Amino acid sequence: MSRLLFKPITPEAREIVTSFTLHSYGQICDLAFANLYGWAVKYETCYCVEDDSLFIRFSSPLRSHPAYLVPITRGEGCVGKAIGRLGREAEEGGYPLVLMGVTPTCRERLESNCPEAFTFLEDEGNADYIYLRERLVTLSGKSLQSKRNHINKFEKTYPDYTYEPITPANALECMALEQAWLEHHESEDGGEDKEQEVILRLLTHLEELQLSGGILRVGGEIVAFTLGSPINGTTFGVHIEKANRDYDGAFTMINKLFASTIPEQYIYVNREEDLGIEGLRRAKLSYKPELILPKIAAVRRHECKEY
Structure with a gap:
């Protein structure tokens, strides 16, 4: 059997890739798709469509061999012949099969279909925080009273604030705020510099990626911006959110305003x-997520005869 033919993720690949992801x-x-394209600058993300399945491959600075997202096959869950196909791909390449983005449900199916075939590695820092859109808009309930207080304080302190959608005409203005943020958050591994490159890719290809976003201004100056796009038919992703901390409540304000524009x-x-950043964890927990979804790595130890 021939090897899978992977192609780089480009804006032009959006239609074929989302024909799988948006219906999964x-x-x-x-x-x-915006994340796949944006972070391809770091992970060399590629895709392949074969046998009515979508395969996503990427490289990691932590590994000498590629890893894969759990493949998506039309009409199937996370366990199917596509995983067997990836297993053969890894064998022919002479490296272990590593699957990323394995959810608890997928893990259960892998363990059931392939007992003891995989070793599972979980990292709390990789889990996704998922919220009800309506609660992010209304901030209702006693547990979110502090968020409503932040909104009220921001509106009183900055009565001249404005909110506008991100468009190709104003998108690159956001890079000034990103640069200012970088100057106050230097890192040893250059991770923030790579994120700046990702944000520039997204803003430059705003329409091609069908991204939406918002800009919060005070006195005409951008104090916060955000970018997001659909993940599937029921879940919308917020990929980027930046704010000037000198404007108390800017994060809360941009969060609520953008959530109100999500269909x-x-x-x-x-x-x-x-x-795994403690401050970021506290901030995400403070919005009372509906679900914290683990994303587990699965390393195949031996062949699964099910496939």
Whole structure:
């Protein structure tokens, strides 16, 4: 059997890739096409469509061999012949099969169909925070009273604030805020610099990627911006959210304003991982997620005869 023919993720690949992802049950942020394209600068993300299945391959600085997202096959769950196909791909390449983005449901099916074939590795920092869209808009309930207080304070402190959608005409203005943010968040591994490149890719291809977003201004100056796109038919992803912390409540304000623009067909909003950063974890928990969805790595130890 011939090897899978992978192609780089480009904006032109959106239609074929989303024909699988938008109709799948997958809620993980990794399946959003904007994320696949944006982070391809770091992970060399590629895709292949074969046997009515979508395969996503990427490289990691932590590994000398590629890893794969759980393949999507039309009409099937996360367990099917496509995983066997990836197993043969790994064998022919001389490296272990590593699956990323394995949800608990998928793990159960893998363990049931292929007992002891996989080793599972879980990292709390990789879990996605998923919220009810309506609650992000209304901030209703006692548990979100502090968020409503932040909104009220922001509106009183900055009565001249404005909110506008991101368009090709104003998109690149957001990079000034991103640059200012970088100057206050230097890292040793250059991760923030790579994120800046990702954001520039997204803003430059806003329409091609069918991204939506919002800009919050005070006195005409951008103090926060956000970008997002659909993950599947019920879940919308927020991929980027930046704010100037000198403007108290800017994060809360941009979050609520953008959530109010997300179409009602999306019941859930995935606000992605906390990356093991304690402050980010507290911030995400403070919005009372409906679900914290683990994303597990699965390493195949031996062949599964089921496939």
